[in-house]
Amino acid sequence: MNQYKHPTPLSFVLDDEKRQLTLIWSDEHESIHSWETLRWACPCAWCAGEGGQPGMLQNKTSLSIEETTLVNIEPVGRYGLTPIWEDGHHTGIFTYEKLRASCECQQCQDKRYFGK
Numbered sequence: 001m002n003q004y005k006h007p008t009p010l011s012f013v014l015d016d017e018k019r020q021l022t023l024i025w026s027d028e029h030e031s032i033h034s035w036e037t038l039r040w041a042c043p044c045a046w047c048a049g050e051g052g053q054p055g056m057l058q059n060k061t062s063l064s065i066e067e068t069t070l071v072n073i074e075p076v077g078r079y080g081l082t083p084i085w086e087d088g089h090h091t092g093i094f095t096y097e098k099l100r101a102s103c104e105c106q107q108c109q110d111k112r113y114f115g116k
């Protein structure tokens, strides 16, 4: 019997000044994601490559302000989110699991560092 349900994000806050995204989860955790880190982690075929072909991100050393400015977030089914970037890019799907595992808050960083 597997009753475990992964927490889901209920709402989000975009901080223009810090250039970071905060997700508020169903278990009350607030996860932090810097826009730049999120953009570099875009898992879509265009950015990350596909079938052994390198993606757009592999050929870059820096991204423009438009490419790393988050303007909105849209839900994808019941498992993920798509960030909408200022340059119009919106094909990367980040699963809840992946987002939660990449949370940059102090609490989660400590957890990863110290184990448990």
Ligand SMILES: [Zn+2]
Pocket: 042, 043, 044, 045, 046, 047, 048, 089, 091, 092
């Ligand atoms: Zn992408």
Ligand SMILES: [Zn+2]
Pocket: 029, 030, 031, 032, 103, 104, 105, 106, 107, 108, 109
């Ligand atoms: Zn966290």
